[in-house]
Amino acid sequence: MTHRKKLRIVGGVAGGASCAARARRLSEDADIILFERGSHISFANCGLPYHIGKVIPRERSLFVASPELFKRQLNVDVRTQNNVRYIDRKNKQIDVENLKTGEVYRESYDALVLSPGAAPIKPDFKGIDLPGIFTLRTIPDMRKIIDWIKTRTVKKAAVIGGGFIGLEMTENLKIQGIDVCLIEMLPQVMPFLDPEITAFIHDHLKSKDISLFLGSPVTGFRQKNKGMIEVMIESGKTVTADVVILAIGVRPEVELAKTAGLAIGSLGGILVDDQMRTSDENIFAVGDAVEVKNFVTAVQGLIPLAGPANRQGRTAADVVFGNNRGVQPRFRGVQATTVCGVLGLTIAATGTSEKALARLDGNEDLKPYEKIYLTPNHHAGYYPGAKPMTIKLIFSKKTGQILGAQAVGTEGVEKRIDVIAKSIQHNGTVFDLEESELCYAPQYGAAKDPVNLAGMIASNLMRGHTSIVHWEDLSGSDAFLLDVRGPFEFKRGHVKNAVNIPLADLRKRMSELPRDREIWTYCYEGKRSYFALRVLEQYGFKVENISGGYLIYLAVKQFKDIDQKIVDR
16 A cells, blocks of 8 residues: 555644645645644634624634534544654654543654644743733633633733733723723833834823833732732832733743754744754744744744744645645745734734844845835825824835835724735835835725835935935934924924924025024924925025924834933923
């Protein structure tokens, strides 16, 4: 008889389940067994907070597939509550413990795929195991939180950590009428974003009555009366809550790989090549446990996202079984395209951030870079319901290649980041954004879509039609600050020492401007000040436009004391 190729998969959520399904589609003859130490496979991790918040009312909606479905439709043997304890690489065998019976047995493999995922970080804090303190990663975790909320009169919650899970849990607790205190050890939520973009998130959370403790490391927990928990903060402050959600982050599950002698990277993830192969040619690894290359910067990173995990599982199956007609399957890396919603605000990003570029050692092709800000409406302004969004675009000064983008707003944000993400994937430039042909009707977009506008602003810079500076550059500068907004706007708030000449009056008041100093123009968002720059440059003035205008000034000022002498609200 012909030998049936044996594929064994460890872990049955995104990467592992995707690998099993793809493998069966490629080989009807393969012997495929998927081992999952938990009770469920192929469930929607990202949906867990939304079932807690009753946005997804039925728990069964979270299950993409069951072991029975895998057997019935794919003829894949799925063994839940079976924990793979050891890999015998020499004999190509694994030791498996049936957690229901205690039986330990062996299975052989021709190819082994590891998809163990990542575990929530649970620091060794005093009181960390008190009742009422939870992490959220699995269905049982979710059920425990729901049960706690149901069986106790939960009025106040503390969420520790301001990343994806932290913000999503903040939303889903708040919509149930629970007061939420969000505690983050860093000065900002969403640590992968640049600080000035997160300023808009902070303002939004405060407007929704979320108590924010930023730059506030937690040091421990204490039991209080009536089952309350006191969260102790490094500053000496405390927060009392009925329930605490730990959303500090996740750590790759690599013990099985490490015990087997597989190579582990400096960030603690399993090292793989672009075919998801580990340091053992017969063993592959996918998902949250692996280190992957950033598509933009070529730097290794840990990216616990479902999209890349699914694609990695597919790649591994293609390598093991694929008749690829000479086209070798490769995982190209990640650019960390992400989106998160919190209480009506959408936050999205793709590519690299400015602070990641600042940390970058080498790769001079990405330096120097430039950034621009814009605040367009999500569809035509004359059509009812237009909502503003703020976009930050980062690109190469040399070539205009797009390096990254971040955006916040209530409507249309993810659509624009998706377009920019696709441009990055194809090594696109700001000139490509300028020329992008996108859907337009007044209720969906504008003749100059926000994507086009971002490209036009950046292209103007590349072609020398404008020159920009940033608020961080202001300290130490003796530039003449020109505010070209209307008088009423100026009175509501402006930068100290700025002179107000509205754009409409500029041509007749040029005598008031110095010719022996650089003039820095600003308005609220940056558009009118760009118009002012174009006028003044043609009259011989040396002019720079402050990108993003007063709106970005207020955002930057949350994190940087730009210049104590210029603060005026």
